[in-house]
Amino acid sequence: MPDIVKRIAAVSFLLLLILVAAGLLGLSLGSSQSLPTVLEYFLSGGEKDPMLANIIWRIRLPRVILAALAGSVLSLGGLVFQALLRNPLAEPYILGISGGSAIGAILGILMGLARFPGVCLCAFAGSLLTLLLVVVMGSGRAALKKDSLLLSGVMINAFCSSVITFLLSLSQDSRIHNILFWLMGDLSLPDLKQSGVLALLVFPCFVLIFCLSHIMNLLLSGREMARTMGVNTGAVMLVLLICTSLMVSATVSYCGLLGFVGLVMPHLLRMILGPDHRVLVPACILGGGAYMILCDILARTLPEQGEMPTGVITAIIGAPLFIFLLRRSKK
Amino acid sequence: MYQKNQLLLPDIGLTMNMKKKFSKQIFLLPLLFLFAAESFAGFREMQDQAGRTVQVPDNPQRVVALAPSVTEIIFALEQEKRLAGVTRFSDYPPRAQQWPKVGSYIQLDLEKIVALKPDLCIAVKDGNPIEVVSRLEDFGIPVYAVNPVNLQTVMEAIRNIGNLLRADAQAQFLSAQMEKRMNQIKKLTAEIPHKPGVFFQIGINPIVAVGKDSFLHELILTAGGRNLSEGDIPYPRFSQEQVLALSPEIIIITSMARGKIFQQVKKDWEKWPDMPAVKNGRIHIVDSDVLDRPGPRMVEGLEYLFRLFHPKAAGK
Numbered sequence: 001m002p003d004i005v006k007r008i009a010a011v012s013f014l015l016l017l018i019l020v021a022a023g024l025l026g027l028s029l030g031s032s033q034s035l036p037t038v039l040e041y042f043l044s045g046g047e048k049d050p051m052l053a054n055i056i057w058r059i060r061l062p063r064v065i066l067a068a069l070a071g072s073v074l075s076l077g078g079l080v081f082q083a084l085l086r087n088p089l090a091e092p093y094i095l096g097i098s099g100g101s102a103i104g105a106i107l108g109i110l111m112g113l114a115r116f117p118g119v120c121l122c123a124f125a126g127s128l129l130t131l132l133l134v135v136v137m138g139s140g141r142a143a144l145k146k147d148s149l150l151l152s153g154v155m156i157n158a159f160c161s162s163v164i165t166f167l168l169s170l171s172q173d174s175r176i177h178n179i180l181f182w183l184m185g186d187l188s189l190p191d192l193k194q195s196g197v198l199a200l201l202v203f204p205c206f207v208l209i210f211c212l213s214h215i216m217n218l219l220l221s222g223r224e225m226a227r228t229m230g231v232n233t234g235a236v237m238l239v240l241l242i243c244t245s246l247m248v249s250a251t252v253s254y255c256g257l258l259g260f261v262g263l264v265m266p267h268l269l270r271m272i273l274g275p276d277h278r279v280l281v282p283a284c285i286l287g288g289g290a291y292m293i294l295c296d297i298l299a300r301t302l303p304e305q306g307e308m309p310t311g312v313i314t315a316i317i318g319a320p321l322f323i324f325l326l327r328r329s330k331k
Numbered sequence: 332m333y334q335k336n337q338l339l340l341p342d343i344g345l346t347m348n349m350k351k352k353f354s355k356q357i358f359l360l361p362l363l364f365l366f367a368a369e370s371f372a373g374f375r376e377m378q379d380q381a382g383r384t385v386q387v388p389d390n391p392q393r394v395v396a397l398a399p400s401v402t403e404i405i406f407a408l409e410q411e412k413r414l415a416g417v418t419r420f421s422d423y424p425p426r427a428q429q430w431p432k433v434g435s436y437i438q439l440d441l442e443k444i445v446a447l448k449p450d451l452c453i454a455v456k457d458g459n460p461i462e463v464v465s466r467l468e469d470f471g472i473p474v475y476a477v478n479p480v481n482l483q484t485v486m487e488a489i490r491n492i493g494n495l496l497r498a499d500a501q502a503q504f505l506s507a508q509m510e511k512r513m514n515q516i517k518k519l520t521a522e523i524p525h526k527p528g529v530f531f532q533i534g535i536n537p538i539v540a541v542g543k544d545s546f547l548h549e550l551i552l553t554a555g556g557r558n559l560s561e562g563d564i565p566y567p568r569f570s571q572e573q574v575l576a577l578s579p580e581i582i583i584i585t586s587m588a589r590g591k592i593f594q595q596v597k598k599d600w601e602k603w604p605d606m607p608a609v610k611n612g613r614i615h616i617v618d619s620d621v622l623d624r625p626g627p628r629m630v631e632g633l634e635y636l637f638r639l640f641h642p643k644a645a646g647k
Contacts (some may be wrong), residue, residue: 030442031440031442032443051445054470055442055446058470059441059442059445060442139367176438178460181438188441189441189462191469
């Protein structure tokens with residue numbers, strides 16, 4: 001055992017360094033102040049300019065934290081789904097779980113509920129419903145299971161987007177612009193409190209999933225196998241699924257739809273670190289956070305005027321990678 | 332307060348000492364007030380058009396206009412020297428484009444606004460996201476909201492901004508001019524018995540028109556037309572056959588889409604030669620900025636509509 005502990009510690013430390021570096025970069029880059037100005041601010045101890053302090057600590061910091069949380073949640077969500085469904089292409093977005101949360105969240109927003117807890121709860125309900133649908137639809141014929149699960153996910157995702165369009169075209173709401181922007185994965189405008197609430201919601205999930213990571217290893221080698229090892233597979237799967245849906249739907253209600261993150265990170269890390277989930281869980285949390293911070297930096301700095309939704313960046317990077325992985329797994 | 336101090340301090344000598352100091356302070360109090368008044372003189376309380384009470388600087392020097400209409404008003408009042416930033420589509424007057432941009436008015440870039448160190452932001456109630464407004468206020472930047480929803484409130488907004496920017500005279504003059512031109516149109520239309528049925532199309536695909544709760548509705552009526560799409564929904568959607576059933580005498584297309592696309596839409600309508608608007612060649616395009624932006628140019632838009640609706644009366 002000490003070997004694995006050492007390995008977890010080493011991987012976590014390394015990825016933590018990357019996360020912190022990405023975070024510092026996220027604090028330093030943005031739409032207004034150039035990198036040298038910010039570096040000067042940090043080097044001088046940073047007391048003299050309240051405007052710069054506001055921008056760095058009250059605009060960029062909450063945003064960096066939110067991006068890190070969203071990245072961690074979605075990567076970890078992907079990892080858990082891939083292990084539970086024993087399908088390397090499973091991911092909250094592709095399975096339609098994110099879409100289901102979004103429907104719930106939009107209903108919540110249109111009903112005029114507060115972001116927390118109203119919209120979050122609606123999103124959670126939506127994600128649980130879609131999860132149920134995906135699992136029921138995908139578990140019909142055992143032989144086709146691997147593909148049919150994915151197919152049903154794709155269908156449900158398509159269904160969700162049409163329901164979203166339906167809801168939006170029904171409503172004559174002036175907030176529609178905001179909703180559309182949020183749907184595309186928007187990380188702008190959080191304050192520290194919002195980021196903090198999300199952190200409080202998802203950290204317990206992280207811990208719980210980490211505690212169950214060795215069981216995920218067993219599940220990956222087959223449910224029968226796990227059962228012979230004395231694991232109550234049904235209960236564990238239920239806990240993991242609910243836990244994942246909870247944190248994904250909380251993230252969706254704050255950030256909208258950020259696609260493909262749950263695919264890119266787990267695959268990348270699995271390629272580098274191997275299949276042991278005890279290592280992969282903390283690696284996904286830290287690495288996913290860093291990845292999303294970098295995507296968000298691109299979203300903030302690429303357009304010359306204004307910002308683009310972060311979900312656009314994650315999809316532009318993620319979709320080609322998805323195709324690449326699909327082809328690789330076929331070979 | 333004093334009592335409390337006494338209780339907190341066990342040493343009587345010290346309290347006595349404090350008492351002395353305190354009385355001295357009382358003596359100094361008026362002076363202190365003077366000083367305070369001096370330092371707070373930079374601010375005053377104002378009620379904005381959204382009904383909020385806002386602490387605004389007495390003489391704002393760095394104003395960020397959060398919508399193109401606000402930018403137009405500030406330029407019309409010749410107060411652009413106070414302007415620190417504008418939004419993305421602020422293109423009138425053309426030189427407004429030289430000012431630093433802070434994102435579009437629906438998608439404001441908070442960081443850029445804060446970086447401009449404004450002492451005042453002027454927002455529009457419908458359009459600017461409330462989240463950005465409250466974040467700006469968190470940073471101690473006062474946000475004054477205007478809410479121009481019809482001709483009357485546009486002129487009110489102009490006067491309010493004039494008051495804000497110490498340009499009362501210009502604002503009075505400008506709004507009086509607007510009022511005069513508006514009344515002129517009203518007088519002319521009052522004498523015309525026939526009010527043509529107008530279909531005012533603001534969206535192309537889907538077809539979107541204007542309901543009763545929009546200021547375009549008011550403009551159509553003021554310019555002497557009937558709004559065929561009046562209803563409770565501010566911006567209702569229509570199908571082609573619904574429009575045909577209304578048999579509009581005039582179709583006005585205002586759009587973000589100009590030029591070629593307008594020709595296309597016009598051609599689409601011309602497939603129905605029985606429609607009065609097509610028969611009489613009364614399909615027109617208008618510059619959406621003159622009509623959509625609740626600013627000083629709205630009177631120009633009104634006069635333009637009047638000329639389209641009543642070319643004979645306008646010719647006189």
